[in-house]
Amino acid sequence: MMKNSFRLLWSGQMLANFGDVFYIVGVITFLYAATESAFFLAMLPFLNTFGRFMSGMVSPILMNRFPLKTLLMASQVSKTFVLSTLAIWNTMGHVPVLGLFLFIFLIALLDGWALPATDAMLPRLVKKEELVKANSFVSIVTQSTQLGGWAIGGLMASFLGGQHFIWITFILFVTSTVLLKRIHDPVPFKKETGEKRMIRELQEGFILIWRTRLFRVIHIEMAMQAIANVVWVAAIIYVYVEEVLGRSEAWWGYLNTSFFLGLIAGGYICSIYHDRLENRMRLFMIGASLVVGLITFPFGLVKIAWAALILTFMHGVFDQVKGVALQTFLQKEATEKQLPKIYGLQSGVFSLVFGVATLVFGALTEWMGVQYAFVISGILLLWGTIYLMVNKTAFPEYSDKYEVKAHS
Known part of the structure; x- marks a missing residue:
């Protein structure tokens, strides 16, 4: 049952991710055709x-009140309903730019709790000793979905209009919903009893991470990594290609593809050599x-190109190995009750951190030059490495006989 539910989880999310990519391609087509504005x-x-x-x-707050599968x-x-409304509106007449922005925001809002719910459910559907392999596979x-989705979307964009992309996304979302509905969550949901103020519920994730050394070290490292990885966004790489490489x-696209192929190769290596x-996860x-x-x-x-x-x-490749290790440490050491709160906080805070860092690095690139943006990013990543080495005792060493201890 667990393996079947795991297959349903990753296949349902794969279709949803394909739908998300096609939806973005369709929206970009709408926006550019309507405004021809880089700002929009x-x-x-x-x-x-x-x-x-x-x-x-x-x-x-939601995870305290509803099961992960329900969320x-x-x-x-909800995303399927919003998308169908957009598709029907566009079929009947032109969707204004402000209306399109509203739909974009609503879908992002609905997507914000799906990812932490998925991440928190995955450890429930596989054995503890299979987490490295499962994380690598996912x-x-x-x-692959990101790489293939954008490649397929780019090709289809030249043959189909944005309206067709929206309807394709609708079909993918419906299929994903059917698969996710069949998942069996082996952990019974227990609604937290007692009166809690909402502000206290919102603080639970922060308190949990800050008071547990391992969780604190992992998230400080993740925050530095999220800031440093901003240099790989399209806007900065585009400047690098033009100003440093002097290429077309x-x-x-070549650099973007190479990066995604490296991530896929890193995941494959982790999956093959998961034992x-x-x-020796701490060392890796x-x-x-x-x-x-x-x-x-x-x-x-x-x-040199x-x-x-x-x-x-x-x-x-190496970014993937590091990411799988951090993810697995967190999933092994956090309890089933703690994980949803941790992942919920991650989803919100890291989205904000990445968004602000994108603006900051964009300004640095324009002010100092793209070379210095990568130097600063590298310094942050090396600081992160030193931080991990100083705090390496926070990470347990696992063996084949390791049994995860319950944390209260």
């Missing part, structure tokens, strides 16, 4: 980030963190 296109990631931040921050279903059903599926716009990784995590920092630090100075491709691929 830039509003898309802003609204996505802000919507996910808001819903991520209130997700602990997943509610999110997907990561491969997610990154196509190289932005070795689990038994710190080693991968160091390599990522050493790659990023000089990257902005590299002017093929070398940039190799470095981007290697960055993706």
Whole structure:
């Protein structure tokens, strides 16, 4: 039953992710055709980030009151309804830009609690000793969906209009909803008893992370990583390609593809060698963190295009190894009751951190130059590595006989 539910979870999320990519492609088509404005296109990631931040921050309240499966279903059903309304409105007549922004924000808002609910449910559907393999596999599926979705979407965009993309997304969302409905959550839901003020519920995740050394170290490292990884967003890579490599716009696509292929390769390596990784996970995590920092630090100075491709691929590989290790440590050491609150906080805070960091690094790129943006990013990542080394005792060492202790 657990393996079947795990398959339903990742396949349902895969279809939902494909739908999300196609929906974004369709919306970009709408916006550019209606406005031909870069500013309005830039509003898309802003609204996505802000919507996910808001819903991520209130997700602990929802998770205290509803089962994870109910939240997943509610999110997907609501997104399907909102998307169908947009598709019907567009079929009947032109959707104004403000109306389109409203739909973008609503879908981001509904999506904000789906990801933490999915992450919190995954450890319930696989055995503890299979978490590394499961996280690696889900990561491969997610990154392949991103890479393949944008590639397929780009090709389809030249043949189909935005309206068709919206309807394709609607079909994918409906199918995803059917699959998610069949998931069996083996952990019975227990609604928290006693009166709690909502502000206290919102603080639970912060308090839990700050008072538990392992969780605190993981999230400080994740925050530094989220800020540093802003240099890989499209706007900064585009400047790098033009100003440093001196290549055409196509190289932005090549670097982006190389990075995603690295993430997929890293997930595949973790999946194949999951036993070795689990038994020495702390060492692999710190080693991968160091390599990522050493790659990023000089990257902005590299002017040879093929070398940039190799470095981007290697960055993706080691970034994936580090990410799988951090995720697995968290899932092994947090209880089933703690994980939803932790992931809810992650979804909200990291969306805000990434959004603000994008603006800051964009300004630094324009003010100091793109090379310095990568140098600063590399310094942050190397600081993160030193931080992990100093706090390595916070991370337990696992073996084949390790049994996870319950945390209150």
